[in-house]
Every structure is written in structure tokens, then in C-alpha cells.
Amino acid sequence: MNQNPYPSFGILLVDDEPAWLNMLSITLEGCAGITNIVTCSDSREVLPLLDKGGIGLVLLDLTMPHLTGEELLKRIGESHPEITAIVVSGMNQIATAVRCIKLGAFDYFIKTDEEDRIVGGVLRAVRMLEMQREYDEMSSRVVSGELRHPEAFTPIVTGDRSMLALFTYVEAVAKSPQPLLITGESGTGKELLAQAAHSLSGCRGRLVTVNVAGLDDAVFSDTLFGHVRGAFTGADSVRRGMIEEAENGTLFLDEIGDLSIASQVKLLRLLQEGEYFPLGSDRPKRLKARIIVATHQNLPAKEAEGSFRRDLYYRLRTHQVRIPPLRERKGDIPLLLNHFLTEAASALGKKRPTPTQGLAQYLTTYGFPGNIRELKAMVYDAVSVHNDRMLTMEPFVSAIERAQEDTGPAGVTAAKQNPFAGFEELPTFGDAAGFLVMEAMNRAGGNQTLAARLLGISQPALNKRLKLLRG
Numbered sequence: 492m493n494q495n496p497y498p499s500f501g502i503l504l505v506d507d508e509p510a511w512l513n514m515l516s517i518t519l520e521g522c523a524g525i526t527n528i529v530t531c532s533d534s535r536e537v538l539p540l541l542d543k544g545g546i547g548l549v550l551l552d553l554t555m556p557h558l559t560g561e562e563l564l565k566r567i568g569e570s571h572p573e574i575t576a577i578v579v580s581g582m583n584q585i586a587t588a589v590r591c592i593k594l595g596a597f598d599y600f601i602k603t604d605e606e607d608r609i610v611g612g613v614l615r616a617v618r619m620l621e622m623q624r625e626y627d628e629m630s631s632r633v634v635s636g637e638l639r640h641p642e643a644f645t646p647i648v649t650g651d652r653s654m655l656a657l658f659t660y661v662e663a664v665a666k667s668p669q670p671l672l673i674t675g676e677s678g679t680g681k682e683l684l685a686q687a688a689h690s691l692s693g694c695r696g697r698l699v700t701v702n703v704a705g706l707d708d709a710v711f712s713d714t715l716f717g718h719v720r721g722a723f724t725g726a727d728s729v730r731r732g733m734i735e736e737a738e739n740g741t742l743f744l745d746e747i748g749d750l751s752i753a754s755q756v757k758l759l760r761l762l763q764e765g766e767y768f769p770l771g772s773d774r775p776k777r778l779k780a781r782i783i784v785a786t787h788q789n790l791p792a793k794e795a796e797g798s799f800r801r802d803l804y805y806r807l808r809t810h811q812v813r814i815p816p817l818r819e820r821k822g823d824i825p826l827l828l829n830h831f832l833t834e835a836a837s838a839l840g841k842k843r844p845t846p847t848q849g850l851a852q853y854l855t856t857y858g859f860p861g862n863i864r865e866l867k868a869m870v871y872d873a874v875s876v877h878n879d880r881m882l883t884m885e886p887f888v889s890a891i892e893r894a895q896e897d898t899g900p901a902g903v904t905a906a907k908q909n910p911f912a913g914f915e916e917l918p919t920f921g922d923a924a925g926f927l928v929m930e931a932m933n934r935a936g937g938n939q940t941l942a943a944r945l946l947g948i949s950q951p952a953l954n955k956r957l958k959l960l961r962g
């Protein structure tokens with residue numbers, strides 16, 4: 492799929508007829524982009540070749556001088572059980588096919604079978620091996636919890652365990668040729684994660700981002716596939732599509748949940764066939780980029796209501812990560828606050844202000860529907876207006892109040908709903924007030940000023956209630 496040999500492991504073709512070996516190599520490269528091919532026409536050399544390592548799949552001819560394919564199959568099973576074998580026979584013999592499958596062959600083909608069947612079988616075996624390898628790699632890393640390239644994730648500030656587990660997963664699948672689907676609410680850092688996945692992919696090309704929301708099908712096709720001169724009125728010159736711009740790199744399609752059905756069909760075809768036609772051209776081009784897609788939408792729900800194709804969803808979700816919203820990793824708020832304070836001060840050419848005590852704690856009491864983007868904007872805004880050494884809570888309090896006012900009827904916050912509506916028996920006024928005070932103190936981490944702010948009362952009034960509660 493790119494200039495690196497594909498797949499990442501070698502495919503050994505064994506046959507005593509060099510002409511067949513040659514033809515099969517050309518077919519596999521031309522039809523499936525398979526380039527990591529080793530050929531061998533002497534059956535005696537097969538096992539020593541496998542001992543050297545690097546081979547994942549073997550295609551074996553059955554009838555060969557010295558060692559037969561069946562004999563080799565048995566020996567491979569004994570000495571290299573991790574290697575997958577496919578038998579390609581000159582004759583159609585059911586009994587031999589059954590014996591080979593019993594010996595562990597992954598598949599059995601006749602040389603006279605259609606090219607597509609043999610190529611399809613090889614691709615199936617390659618995918619199975621790739622998934623097995625990714626799974627093994629991932630399990631071993633998740634167990635050890637180690638990242639090989641932590642530097643790829645440096646721009647993503649977090650200390651959250653679920654985020655770290657997600658990094659491990661992204662690192663494990665970074666070199667896979669299958670698409671990566673990143674989901675998560677708006678502002679959670681999906682684009683940042685796509686950048687990390689690209690830098691880990693080992694692809695030398697660029698990361699090309701296309702936001703597909705709002706693109707009608709014609710613009711989508713033109714943007715991705717490009718066009719030849721004269722393809723349509725106004726197409727005065729050739730346009731390279733983004734797929735080509737991303738050659739040997741990564742094509743990142745953002746807001747994939749908003750793609751029109753017509754464009755979904757085209758994307759699916761691209762992923763299935765690995766090739767596409769620039770508009771106005773009848774010469775196909777090969778897809779030579781890794782595909783990463785992202786969305787803040789709920790794709791299974793969209794699929795259920797019929798606005799997202801099931802076949803595309805299944806294709807995209809082979810490797811999938813969901814970035815948790817900030818409210819599910821509140822422990823990151825102090826880290827992010829710190830990070831954005833430094834970043835904003837340097838961007839605005841100011842001295843880094845010291846946040847007032849309790850600011851981080853106060854921020855954890857808010858749900859951040861806009862996630863990290865919202866927190867970042869708040870910090871930048873506060874740093875740009877402040878002039879003292881100490882950064883007070885005020886700009887954050889007003890930003891949060893403004894955001895809550897803007898949350899309109901559809902997004903009514905918990906505080907505006909009636910929490911007692913479902914209760915069969917109501918608590919007494921005193922009990923309810925007591926629970927409320929304790930919850931506010933809990934959320935404010937014991938800080939009375941903060942808790943009073945959350946309850947909309949003065950600090951002395953809260954103090955009085957606390958004293959009453961403590962008896």
C-alpha cells in the first residue's frame with residue numbers, strides 16, 4: 492500500500508515452475524498491492540528459508556521434486572506453527588484438499604481457479620495474520636502497560652488511566668493498513684490523536700486532513716479523487732485529489748458521521764478495492780495512504796436510523812477508539828489548566844500567572860460540554876484579560892455562567908431539572924438542605940468558598956448550615 496513492502500511480513504511462494512512463480516508474483520502485486528514476496532523453486536530450501544524468520548504466509552505447490560507440498564506442510568506445522576500455509580495445486584483432488592486442510596492449511600486452490608479467487612484467499616490470510624499480530628502485540632503491551640514511543644503522545648496532556656490504555660491501543664494498531672476510527676465528543680482531542688497515530692505509523696508521507704461535514708457528493712469526490720482536465724465545465728487543469736496528496740502518509744477524514752449516503756458508497760468502494768478513479772478518468776489509481784476517520788456522532792445510532800451505511804460502519808470500526816469526555820477524566824483538569832496557562836502566557840507574550848487556590852477544584856465542578864477546547868478557550872480568555880500576578884476565579888465563574896445560560900432548553904443542566912420528580916416520598920426540607928450542603932462540600936473538595944458559590948449562598952451562610960449539621 493505504500494513504498495514500504497506490504498504486508499509487513501513476507502509471503503513465500505514455493506513452486507518448481509519459475510514461470511508460475513513469476514506470474515503469481517505479478518498478479519499479487521497488480522491486484523492486491525502485495526509486494527513483500529519471496530519466491531523459491533527448490534522445495535529443499537524452504538525450511539532453511541523459514542528458519543531465517545520474517546515469513547508469515549507460504550503458498551505451496553503440491554507436486555514438486557524432492558519434497559512434496561504435503562510433506563512440507565507437515566514439517567512447517569511442526570517446526571513453524573506460527574506460519575500460515577495455503578496450498579495451490581495443479582490438480583483438483585478433493586481427497587488431497589481434505590488431507591491438507593487437516594494438516595493445518597488455511598486454504599486450498601487449484602491453479603486453474605480464477606485469479607480473483609486466489610488473490611482473495613491470499614488477502615483473507617493476510618488480514619487474518621495482521622489481526623492476529625495486532626491482537627498479540629496489543630495484549631502484550633496492555634499487560635505490560637508500556638508505550639514504545641511515548642514522545643508521539645507528548646502534545647496530549649493527560650494522566651488518566653483510560654487515556655493511557657487508549658494510547659497503548661493506538662500504538663499497537665498504528666502500522667495496520669486497516670482504517671482507524673476515532674470517536675469522542677467535540678473538543679476531546681480526536682485530531683490530536685490522529686496526529687499521534689500518523690506519527691507512529693512509520694509512513695513517510697504527510698498527514699492530510701479533510702473535514703467532510705457539509706461537502707456535497709460532487710465536492711467530496713472532487714476533493715478526494717481529484718479530476719483530469721476537462722472532466723467537467725470549469726475543470727481547466729488537472730487537480731490532484733487529497734488521496735494522492737496523502738500518498739505514503741495518512742488521509743484523515745474528520746466528521747465522517749456527516750458524510751452523505753452517496754459519498755459513503757464511494758468511500759466504502761475505495762476501502763474495499765484499494766483504488767479509485769479521478770473524475771473524468773478511466774484509469775484507476777491505487778490508494779497509497781492510511782485512512783483515519785473521526786466523528787463526534789454516535790455511528791451505531793446513525794446506522795440504526797438509516798443515515799449511516801452498515802457495511803461502511805463495519806469496515807471502519809476494525810480499529811476503534813473512543814476518547815472519553817473531560818467530565819469522565821476530571822483528574823486531567825489541573826494538568827490541562829497548568830498546561831494552557833503556560834501556553835497562553837507564552838502565546839500572548841505575558842508572564843505566566845499563578846492561579847488562585849481552588850481554581851482547579853472549582854473547574855472540576857463544571858461538566859465542560861465543549862471538553863478540552865472549552866477549557867482551553869476559557870484559560871486563553873482569562874490570561875488575555877488579567878493583569879495581576881494572581882489569576883482570580885472571576886473570569887472562569889463568568890465564563891461558566893455564560894455557558895450555562897447559553898445551554899438552551901435542550902441542554903438543561905442537572906441543576907435546572909427537578910431532582911425530586913421521581914421520588915415516591917419526599918425528604919424533609921432540612922434533610923434535603925443537608926444532603927445538598929454535603930454534596931457541594933464534596934464537589935468543592937472541602938473548600939467552603941467554592942461550595943458556597945456552587946450553592947449560590949454566601950460563605951458565612953454555608954458555615955452556619957455546616958455548624959447546624961455537625962450539631
Ligand SMILES: Nc1ncnc2c1ncn2[C@@H]1O[C@H](COP(=O)(O)OP(=O)(O)OP(=O)(O)O)[C@@H](O)[C@H]1O
Nearest residue numbers: 646647648676677678679680681682683787863864
Ligand atoms: N489532552 C489534550 N492536551 C492538550 N491539548 C488538547 C488535549 N485535547 C485537546 N486539546 C486541544 O483542544 C482543542 C480541540 O482538540 P481537537 O481539535 O483535537 O478536538 P476534536 O475532538 O478533533 O474536536 P472536533 O470534534 O470539534 O473536531 C485543540 O486546540 C487541541 O490542541
